[in-house]
Amino acid sequence: MDIAIIDYPGGNIRSVDNALKRLGFHARLTADPAVLTSADKVLFPGVGAAGATMKHLRSTGLDKVICGLKQPVLGICVGMQVLCSWSEEDSVECLGVFPQQVQRFPDREGLKVPHMGWNQVGGKYGGEGAFAYYVHSYYAPFGEYTVASSVYGDRFSAVLEKDNFLACQFHPEKSGAWGASFLKKFLES
Amino acid sequence: MLMKRIIPCLDVDKGRTVKGINFVGLRDAGDPVELAMKYRDSGADELMFLDITATHEKRKTVSALARKVSAVLDIPFTIGGGIRSLEDAAALLEAGADKISINSAAVKRPELIREIAERFGRQFVVLAVDARWEKEEWYVYLNGGRLRTETRLLDWVQEGEALGAGEIMLTSMDHDGTKQGFAIEQLRRVSQLCGIPLIASGGAGNAAHFLEVFREAGVDAALAAGIFHFGELSIPALKNYLIGEGVAIRPVNIEETWN
Numbered sequence: 001m002d003i004a005i006i007d008y009p010g011g012n013i014r015s016v017d018n019a020l021k022r023l024g025f026h027a028r029l030t031a032d033p034a035v036l037t038s039a040d041k042v043l044f045p046g047v048g049a050a051g052a053t054m055k056h057l058r059s060t061g062l063d064k065v066i067c068g069l070k071q072p073v074l075g076i077c078v079g080m081q082v083l084c085s086w087s088e089e090d091s092v093e094c095l096g097v098f099p100q101q102v103q104r105f106p107d108r109e110g111l112k113v114p115h116m117g118w119n120q121v122g123g124k125y126g127g128e129g130a131f132a133y134y135v136h137s138y139y140a141p142f143g144e145y146t147v148a149s150s151v152y153g154d155r156f157s158a159v160l161e162k163d164n165f166l167a168c169q170f171h172p173e174k175s176g177a178w179g180a181s182f183l184k185k186f187l188e189s
Numbered sequence: 190m191l192m193k194r195i196i197p198c199l200d201v202d203k204g205r206t207v208k209g210i211n212f213v214g215l216r217d218a219g220d221p222v223e224l225a226m227k228y229r230d231s232g233a234d235e236l237m238f239l240d241i242t243a244t245h246e247k248r249k250t251v252s253a254l255a256r257k258v259s260a261v262l263d264i265p266f267t268i269g270g271g272i273r274s275l276e277d278a279a280a281l282l283e284a285g286a287d288k289i290s291i292n293s294a295a296v297k298r299p300e301l302i303r304e305i306a307e308r309f310g311r312q313f314v315v316l317a318v319d320a321r322w323e324k325e326e327w328y329v330y331l332n333g334g335r336l337r338t339e340t341r342l343l344d345w346v347q348e349g350e351a352l353g354a355g356e357i358m359l360t361s362m363d364h365d366g367t368k369q370g371f372a373i374e375q376l377r378r379v380s381q382l383c384g385i386p387l388i389a390s391g392g393a394g395n396a397a398h399f400l401e402v403f404r405e406a407g408v409d410a411a412l413a414a415g416i417f418h419f420g421e422l423s424i425p426a427l428k429n430y431l432i433g434e435g436v437a438i439r440p441v442n443i444e445e446t447w448n
Binding site: 135171 | 192259261309310355383387409
């Protein structure tokens with residue numbers, strides 16, 4: 001199977017690549033549109049800010065490449081957030097695959113931001129032993145394409161799914177055995 | 190619901206774990222990678238590596254460590270100890286570290302926090318602070334608690350948060366090594382003052398101390414070294430105790446569900 005990881009500055013590319021290797025998959029780290037378009041599966045990881053990420057994707061034309069992908073795509077963390085239509089972080093227009101906005105956790109007593117640590121996931125990929133590791137200050141509210149969710153203050157989207165696009169707010173590459181099983185399901189789907 | 194985190198801390202010198210470590214079934218207690226996996230399997234939520242290497246080769250050995258750990262470990266880890274520049278931080282990010290902790294270098298040049306946070310995101314920056322009670326006030330200490338500063342703890346943590354720290358790890362010099370419990374009052378004050386997560390460090394001697402620090406001080410995570418390394422308290426026993434007391438804790442041995 002031909003797996004591509006979108007390579008761009010600010011992505012936690014190595015961690016995701018390591019997680020795939022542990023599962024016995026080999027991935028290509030690439031920003032080449034031809035390689036991305038022809039891959040069987042595409043992973044779109046990310047840490048860092050939505051504004052800087054979008055700026056980079058636009059300047060390199062990767063924005064159009066990503067939106068045009070027809071094979072299964074998995075967006076992770078900021079990768080998920082920029083697949084939405086707009087982010088409050090840097091007030092930036094995003095890729096619009098998921099027609100919903102991304103907002104900051106509210107300034108609320110006892111609600112530390114970033115939301116950092118392990119939180120239970122409920123819904124399609126969730127269950128009793130489903131704990132995912134999160135690190136984020138912005139989130140996609142529960143919406144039309146939310147298939148799994150977690151609660152921090154309010155219930156928010158843990159996983160979004162629409163057509164060939166899957167996206168998770170948590171870091172499956174850092175979520176122990178459960179995270180590995182989530183990645184494996186995507187790679188073997 | 191967000192879980193409270195249990196974080197074992199490993200001291201590393203020239204790529205080897207130091208301080209006596211007494212783990213049943215460990216082939217090489219000096220191998221940080223083997224130890225990291227052992228802790229991961231026993232239910233640690235996150236790991237902290239404190240690099241105490243004092244040679245010119247430091248940046249190279251600590252990056253090599255991050256690379257090896259990140260290849261095998263599927264939970265987050267932080268590396269700290271002697272990170273002085275944006276370049277040091279960049280090398281560790283590239284090697285696969287999830288976070289770095291900075292301490293003395295940030296006190297000497299607070300802008301370092303902002304520089305690293307702006308470049309790599311605030312989630313990458315843990316501000317480690319060592320503090321001691323003195324004349325009705327806590328003061329920040331440097332160089333592993335050997336050098337006193339005129340900086341007041343409660344001022345410094347707020348400044349650190351404003352500059353871009355994503356998390357604070359607070360070690361009480363008064364409690365560290367005593368095994369008499371965490372510095373509850375100090376931690377509670379900092380937790381109330383800061384809007385970012387707080388890791389309690391220093392003083393853990395038994396499971397009840399962890400319950401106390403989560404309940405009374407409102408911290409997000411608790412870190413310990415000695416009691417875990419010497420086998421005085423196992424992470425599964427600690428976690429089961431805390432779960433029984435109603436603390437939100439990620440259970441141990443949940444793998445079975447997913448295999």
